[in-house]
Amino acid sequence: MPAPADGLRAPALRIRGLKHWFADPEGGRVLAVDVPELELARGETLAVTGESGSGKTTLLHLIAGILPADTGTIEIAGESMSGRAETGRDRLRARHVGYVFQAFHLLPGLTALENVALGMTFRPTLGAAPQSAARAALARVGLSDRLQHRPGQLSTGQQQRVAIARALAGRPTLVLADEPTASLDRTRGEACLDLLTAFAAECGAALLVVTHDLAALTRFPRRHTLATAAEARP
């Protein structure tokens, strides 16, 4: 689906009436995510919080198009994620979304450089060559001297920085970070958030961070709290 002409002026993320249910073992449905309205401009940051089970990670999966939303609309850079087939959602995600996982999810057999380049493998168009963009991103996160190191040879903090470089090397419109400080101690967690927000700002990307870390939350002027999951009849 082509981007509208005013794609560059469109917000990085726009959500309207989003609801998603999971089936429960008794045949009913559990409302996992309920976001009536949410908008995030390019370059803006937002922290999403909520209790355990409030659907924070599921919300990220819905925004990224990994899961299809049951109702409502999600637009990324003016392009609708809703209503697209799986392949269409994959394309939109590859084009606009960078993802930082809680457990980093670096592929163990690949070097830091290969892991970052992997993040751009599936992007349909990219200005810079993936290798040079990956090198630049790793340099930006301070890992120029660790290009050929595999994840097992890196510290936890370094792995997180590789994950951040992977998410941002392709200059996405929107960066989704799922509990990025959960695996780090307080000092490293703060450093990670500093890096993430600064790098996203440099790229002009909107940043949506899911966290239940109160210290992390204080660093974000704008926050959104998800309601606790509520049961709904099918």
Place this chain on the structure above:
Amino acid sequence: MNLLQLAWLGLKRRPVSTALTVLYVALGAALALVVARSHAATETSFRDAARGYDLLLAPKNGSGLQAVLATVFYVDEPAGTLPWSVYEELQKDARVKAVVPYAMGDTYAGHRVVGTTRAHFEVLSDGTKRPIGEGVTGRLFDEQAFEAVVGSLAARTGGLGLGSEIQVSHGVRGAGAQHAERWKVVGVLRPTGTPQDRAVFIPLETFYKIEGHGGHAEPGHAGPGREEPGHAEGHAEPGHDAPGDERSGRRLSALGVRLGAPHLRLAAFAQWRDTHPDAQPVLPTDEVLRLLDDVVAPLSRVFRGAVGLVLLVGALGILVGLYNTLQGRRREIAVLRALGARPGHVFTLIVLEGVLLCLLGGLVGLALGYGTLAALSSHALAEYGVRLSPAPETFDLGLLLGLAGLGILAGAFPAWRGLKTPVAESLTKES
């Protein structure tokens, strides 16, 4: 980074499993190469040997195939004899470029003893078109002397060298009594990869000097009234003999004919078929093709089927191997999907791994096969007259392409299963 690099990195991450699978496919590919090359070399050997002559003239009371097997391959008994006059007639025929007489009926240490002329060594050649008489150790025999030239295999297995003396035994199966005459070995042929390697050659003139083989009516071991099939002996041929010419009563086992031009072949065949009451023309290449079609081709199909099964089992091994790794790769697949990989990317990635395994196995297998062929080549040439070539051929490329196809088939099912990976669940479980 592209999918091919990613597939290669994926294989490198599982070195033991990859190495074992590659080895399995390699053994299958090596087997396929060696079997195919041996089969082709055997066929070539048959065809080359049969191409030595445009036509054979053989006794009328045997089949064409029997004549070829007896005269070209030295493996069957000649079906009878021809009058000498046919030889003389062909020598005068303008269409005939060369005619070589053969008289057979004796053996030495299990090797066929062939009475012939020096023309035999000039007319026949090996698979490289080099006359078999070239490169002889020693020299060719004097046509009037009790001298012998032996094939390379006959020399080795019979323990013969220059200066050795041989006595031949009566009968093509070697079960008869030993003749009193002795021949001195004056030449040993180089290995030619032809039936000539297995034979012992003596001058035709001396063949008739063997007691009982004489140019006249008393053939000795196959004299009048007890003629033995295939044993060229002498008894008078009424109507053909020139009085006083001792050769006219001789009999021959067969004649090899080289014509002046290939297009004369069918015309000469038809004419001699209709005009010779005691001889039949035989087209050796046709007989060998028929033999290959009737006997060798079915065997070849069985071999090919067996090799195909081996490769299929290799492909199944790849399928099972890739399938078994899927469970441990759910997170990897989910991460790729989260990074924007479409189902087609995941499918292609896993299929590429199957193709890479097959191609790697194929390349290692070809190397193993070439090594095996190189190691066997001298033995095969010396023992079986088969010229095995360890050099790459078009077939090898076909084998690699076939293996790539098998890799696609082997990877398709695991790849299809990989598409079923629940992305969100796999990402969350690992979180």
